[in-house]
Amino acid sequence: MIRKILGLVLMLGALVSTTVQATQAEDIKSFTLDNGMKIMVLEDSSIPNANMYLFWKVGSRNEVPGITGISHFFEHMMFNGAKKYGPKMFDRTMEAAGGANNAYTTENLTVYTDWFPANALETIFDLEADRIGHLDIDAKMVESERGVVASERTTGLENSNWRTLQEELKGIAFRAHPYSWSVIGHESDITAWTLDDLVQYHKTYYAPNNAVVVIAGDVKFNEVKALANKYFAPIPAQASPREVKTVEPLQKGERRTYIQKASVSTPNVMLAYHVPSTSHEDYYALDLLSSVLSEGNSSRLYQSLVEKQVAIEVETYLPMTIDPNLFYVMGVANPGITAVELEKGMISEINRIAREGVTEKELEKVKNIKLMNFYRSMETINGKANTVGTYELYFGSFDKLFNAPEAYNKVTPADLQRVAQTYLRRANRSVAVLAATEETDE
């Protein structure tokens, strides 16, 4: 049975507000252990399952040349053996208890995800505590895992134009900040880091004071608290990791790069503009601007490029980010359209917003889309855990999740025009083109 609660009423100009049931702030209980580990709990008994998400404040932004990709490689090593549960036993024990797991690494975070029948909660605590407190990196496992990650890198480049473009584009958009390299790292670094690099990495970043844990599902808060005290509380805190202090110098003119790939059927163009971090006040306006440009078939880029047969696909992407990052726009040309024509079309549509702004109705539309996306994300215990943790990390507190509707609501058409003018400028732009042949100078 799901408890009925009131929450999240979004008042939009002409729309009648409705009363809905969805998670609200009071449904999330949290506590912090003496070692600094913050734990949040959402009770939800809709299915007999639960999950545990562990967010670690480490990603490729914490790397330096020579060990690029080590955050992600380390994520793999977290599954490869500790004191109580040796190589392979983390996965075998979890699966035998009905659980499954995964993990992902981004520029900013490394996130471990466990999905399990609620009955297995204690087993999961035991497994996680073992690898957090007593990881035992096996030299042989390091070598086979290098092959796995090399394959992950290769298969991404083989199958994803997005990944191919983004890797090159980050390299020219950032010349100082660690966002310059891809999360998977440089090929030569994957083969070069040492066991000692990995041991240091665990010691530095996998300290309880550098983590946020979210548990959602068919569990009871008191039970979670008792298990957290038993398994996680004894793990000692560590000194805070080195802060990332590098500030990317201001870009003062357009930068360009080209990638040749024979099998690409039509040119792909990716633009990237420098934008501030997620905690900056302009985040909500930029996020809505991204939707105006590309969300739904009535969006600006779809209407001007796909509908007019200039592109077969367009998308925008604004990652959540700790440091100032990039606003991406990507298009795939229709046959017969050159990279130059496609790029011109994309830029002209972006410039039109900077010049003329957006309508009230358009803004209202994307606010509705945001609300819908929010509901979708809160439909599963997974979505709840991931969303709550993400807000805690990028906005400084999960409470911000419940201010989000209001924060989006406050954004005006003038705000969208202002952020388009401020950030989506030529001098602030990097361009990458992926095509079978490079266009000639003639």
Added chain:
Amino acid sequence: MNTLTHLTKRSNKLITAITLGSVLALSACASTQTSTSVDTGSFSMPAYEYLVLDNGLTIYLMPQREVPLVTVSAVVRAGSVNDTTSGVAAMTAQSLLLGAAGKSKAEIEQMVDFLGASIYADAGKEGSYIGADFMAKDSDTMLPLIKSLLLSPNFDANEFDKLRQREIAGLSQAKESPRSVISRYFDKLVFGAHPYGNATSGTSESLAELNISQLRAFHKSYYQPRNTAISVVGDFDAEQMKAELSQLFGQWQNGEKVVALNLKAHQPELSSANVLLVDKSDAIETTFLIGGKGISRDNPDYVGLKVVNTILGGRFTSWLNDELRVNAGLTYGARSGFVAYSQGGVFRISTFTKTSTTKETIDLALKTYARLWETGIDQLTLDSAKAYVKGQFPPKFETSGQLAGLLSDMYLYGFDDGFINDFQAKVDGLTLAETQRLVSTYFPQQNLQFVIIGNAEKIALIAAEYGEVTSLDIKAVGFGG
């Protein structure tokens, strides 16, 4: 988008319709092991109502109140198996969104986007789908819209030409990613000229031939109430919804009787090992599938096979992933699975590796697969797989979208809620002796079929070691392109 920027521990699934699990045979000495069952909590089908209107339209209603959303999904019993021209089912379905009942495509998109809602339409091998996802308060707008898209699409010629052109371009684009097209090649290799071999997407040549009158004819033949089910899941009052759907769809008329295809007949015998070598000359890795025929969706051993396949290639600690990824470091992921249709299916092992380790990886995949017959499954591994399959089952039916998909599948493939309600008992009841029977009955052992996509210049000689080779360029027309 996140998947493009987040790196994960596990490999992304090769896209499959339905994947099941893998097995081992039991060696005699293992029978002394005692079986233990893990309690993963009880899970049953959420309450729902099922009704059939006088015109034969099937309706499923399942209230779910967690968020104020509603999902509507209509499924028509027709897909690429019914294609006269390759791609007609998919293009008919997608053309439903090009305008209806006097409203243009642009007007509909404006209206839907403004509500934050979304609509989709597409066809698979045996079903054509149209659906929507919207806020509960917008039901009065969205339900009539779905009705007009489903019953009275405009089939606007100009919009169709544009869609077709984009789809043809999309076929070439898809081939830039071997992972996204390899299943089409495999189905063609296994089923040949049988309707299950039809690529749902059509080919660049077949799409170029299509015209509006073919779409209209397809729509008229199959889009009938007695050939359709509508599932509504989400935040609504069942009585009100029943009244509304009856009012909207009650007058929908049937046309000429739909003749069901006999898809059991004329499925080719796989009497030799065949290799389809697809050349992508700038490939930096080799992507391959190995397998053969599988099972139909209504097979009574469906659940047992899910457990057995879990052991072979259905989870992280499966034999295939353990050998090829964890022990050898040859790949980011290896898996296996059954893809089930109504009257047949395929079984495939799938993985990829850098070009230089192609042979080593194929050989290790085959050697690992052979363990099913050579070593068999032990009780501990079986118990673990059973716990895993049960424990991972409920999250597959958590959202309105997932539940609507389940109801659509029940209609299309003719199974009932026993699939959900008896699932745990079926899994618990699987014995070691049973797994042996499942292995010998269902897993293809002889005459394996291979699709290998990669740099042919470097791997052609290797490909020839596994069977009769047919070579083609990835850009060649056919096989869904």
